[in-house]
Amino acid sequence: xxxxxxxxQGVTKTFGETPALRGVSLxxxxxELFGLVGPDGxxxxxxxxxxxxxxxxxxxxxxxxxxxxxxxxxxxxxxxGYMPGRFALYADLSVEENLRFFASVFGTSIEAGYDLIAPxxxxxxxxxxxxxxxxxxxxxxxxxxSCALVHRPQLLLLDEPTTGVDAVSRRExxxxxxxxRASGLTIVAxxxxxxxxxxxxxxxxxxxxxxxxxxxxxxxxAQFPRALFAVHGGPRARMIAELxxxxxxxxxxxxxxxVHFSDRRLAESPDxxxxxxxxxxxxxDLQEVRVAPIAPGIEDTFMELMGESPSVAA
Amino acid sequence: xxxxxxxxxxxxxxFGTFTAVDHISFEVQxxxxxxxxxxxxxxxxxxxxxxxxxxxxSEGEATVAGYDIRTAADRVRERIGYMSQRFxxxxxxxxxxxxxxxxxxxxxxxxxxxxxxxxxxxxxxFTPPVTAMVRALPLGWKQKLAFSVALLHQPAVVFLDEPTxxxxxxxxxxxxxxxxxxxxxxxxxxxxxxxxxxxxxCDRLSIMVDGKVAALxxxxxxxxxxxxxxxxxxxxxxxxxxxxxxxxSP
Numbered sequence: 001x002x003x004x005x006x007x008x009q010g011v012t013k014t015f016g017e018t019p020a021l022r023g024v025s026l027x028x029x030x031x032e033l034f035g036l037v038g039p040d041g042x043x044x045x046x047x048x049x050x051x052x053x054x055x056x057x058x059x060x061x062x063x064x065x066x067x068x069x070x071x072x073x074x075x076x077x078x079x080x081g082y083m084p085g086r087f088a089l090y091a092d093l094s095v096e097e098n099l100r101f102f103a104s105v106f107g108t109s110i111e112a113g114y115d116l117i118a119p120x121x122x123x124x125x126x127x128x129x130x131x132x133x134x135x136x137x138x139x140x141x142x143x144x145x146s147c148a149l150v151h152r153p154q155l156l157l158l159d160e161p162t163t164g165v166d167a168v169s170r171r172e173x174x175x176x177x178x179x180x181r182a183s184g185l186t187i188v189a190x191x192x193x194x195x196x197x198x199x200x201x202x203x204x205x206x207x208x209x210x211x212x213x214x215x216x217x218x219x220x221x222a223q224f225p226r227a228l229f230a231v232h233g234g235p236r237a238r239m240i241a242e243l244x245x246x247x248x249x250x251x252x253x254x255x256x257x258x259v260h261f262s263d264r265r266l267a268e269s270p271d272x273x274x275x276x277x278x279x280x281x282x283x284x285d286l287q288e289v290r291v292a293p294i295a296p297g298i299e300d301t302f303m304e305l306m307g308e309s310p311s312v313a314a
Numbered sequence: 315x316x317x318x319x320x321x322x323x324x325x326x327x328x329f330g331t332f333t334a335v336d337h338i339s340f341e342v343q344x345x346x347x348x349x350x351x352x353x354x355x356x357x358x359x360x361x362x363x364x365x366x367x368x369x370x371x372s373e374g375e376a377t378v379a380g381y382d383i384r385t386a387a388d389r390v391r392e393r394i395g396y397m398s399q400r401f402x403x404x405x406x407x408x409x410x411x412x413x414x415x416x417x418x419x420x421x422x423x424x425x426x427x428x429x430x431x432x433x434x435x436x437x438x439x440f441t442p443p444v445t446a447m448v449r450a451l452p453l454g455w456k457q458k459l460a461f462s463v464a465l466l467h468q469p470a471v472v473f474l475d476e477p478t479x480x481x482x483x484x485x486x487x488x489x490x491x492x493x494x495x496x497x498x499x500x501x502x503x504x505x506x507x508x509x510x511x512x513x514x515x516c517d518r519l520s521i522m523v524d525g526k527v528a529a530l531x532x533x534x535x536x537x538x539x540x541x542x543x544x545x546x547x548x549x550x551x552x553x554x555x556x557x558x559x560x561x562x563s564p
Contacts (some may be wrong), residue, residue, distance in 0.1 A: 039482035040453045137354050164399075164479060166353040167510055167546060168553040192480045193509075207482065236515070237494050253487055256511040256544070257533060299483050306484055 005186040011060035020046040022209035036190040038206035044190040081153035091133030106151035113150040158189040194299040224296030227270040230258040233289035319502035324374035334360040336525035349519030379470035395464035398475035402460030405449040420467035454485030
């Protein structure tokens with residue numbers, strides 16, 4: 001078993017009075033696709049800036065590829081490819097000039113890194129003379145990824161690479177990450193989209209500067225503490241109101257076309273819970289009611305853990 | 315009320331030789347929650363800029379809240395609210411200052427602003443102090459407050475452009491409860507989102523592909539039409555059909 005790519009222990013970082021990281025510990029194995037999942041303000045970007053040696057933590061320690069982020073920062077910088085959350089390329093340079101610049105900073109050339117970036121860069125190469133600032137959002141994202149990869153890093157850090165990107169482009173981007181991981185690269189990507197999290201080997205759920213849970217996506221879902229049911233039927237607003245009024249309700253949240261419901265009586269069998277709930281809803285003025293047991297997903301567990309954490313979201 | 319809140323007829327916008335919005339037609343009823351979906355570059359933003367009276371159409375027509383967007387764009391802007399993920403409130407003003415600013419822009423008197431903001435903050439169960447800088451608010455509160463401020467002048471139609479981007483999953487659901495509450499009072503809600511589970515929360519939705527409305531209907535009807543289990547699949551089926559999603563502009 002090879003050494004871990006990233007080890008973070010008890011890292012804290014505060015900006016003025018605002019704590020961004022409140023004691024974060026995690027590790028990422030070499031070759032892993034690891035997801036940092038959480039809303040804006042959870043501390044994901046601060047974590048990336050510590051790992052890329054751009055920020056010094058107030059307390060705690062972190063190593064990247066065995067190098068300490070404070071003492072060995074120069075060793076880390078050439079081993080890491082980083083795509084920040086905001087577009088950070090030179091808008092007035094062309095596509096090719098940007099890529100050449102990033103290659104030269106690391107003492108290499110486009111040609112030397114070409115085979116690695118080819119699956120991505122070929123899609124924007126027809127526009128190599130266009131100013132980066134004039135590219136569409138999707139093309140900017142591909143150029144930024146090419147620039148982060150051109151020096152053949154061992155670790156790729158992607159801060160919200162798919163925020164504001166439509167569902168189809170997001171899928172395509174994660175397909176690309178699958179290919180890169182298959183080539184042996186270690187990847188850490190952050191996202192506010194829970195559906196993307198399921199494509200990672202393991203994920204860390206972040207909220208308010210803390211890691212709420214770290215595990216494989218399926219195992220995160222399995223952490224949900226109660227039996228969960230998908231309730232169909234409408235009208236939706238009245239269905240939610242009826243479920244919240246149910247004496248044994250523990251949670252009732254809309255999920256797509258259904259409402260996810262859990263019952264606070266842990267001792268009851270799922271079958272009894274389902275039957276009693278169906279009876280309760282049958283007398284309400286609702287249409288096409290169906291109650292079916294389902295396996296909890298990442299988002300179910302995330303909301304459950306948010307409710308338990310000391311500072312609940314507004 | 316029988317007049318639809320929004321009527322678009324062959325609404326079209328060209329930029330040079332590029333047709334960003336290509337003869338789109340649809341109606342949105344009063345009090346309806348209407349989802350406006352599409353891949354990046356499909357033409358959603360251009361369509362919204364026309365419907366909010368900020369951009370003149372090249373061809374076609376539309377009325378919003380009963381006013382013609384070509385001949386009465388000022389009236390349209392008075393009768394609509396708008397919020398987006400990128401632009402909502404002023405960070406460097408307090409909660410109260412933001413409310414007064416927006417109320418003032420829409421011509422509300424001070425006592426009226428005070429009365430409405432009290433009702434609004436009460437309904438929101440807003441706990442931070444009104445003297446807090448908006449910058450200091452958690453994102454969830456900021457977005458919920460921005461939505462309520464966009465409704466302060468009691469618009470007929472409110473346009474929400476990706477209002478829940480980056481917001482945590484509980485706040486996202488609270489936000490949709492605010493949307494339902496507004497719709498139940500008769501406000502028409504026109505909303506874009508990249509979260510396809512949220513598309514399920516809309517009464518009806520349209521999906522734009524390459525400047526055209528490629529699908530329009532209730533979530534259930536769209537899934538039936540395309541014989542798929544989820545709106546995600548509807549979206550991917552439509553958007554994958556194009557040359558390259560999101561890369562249409564020259």
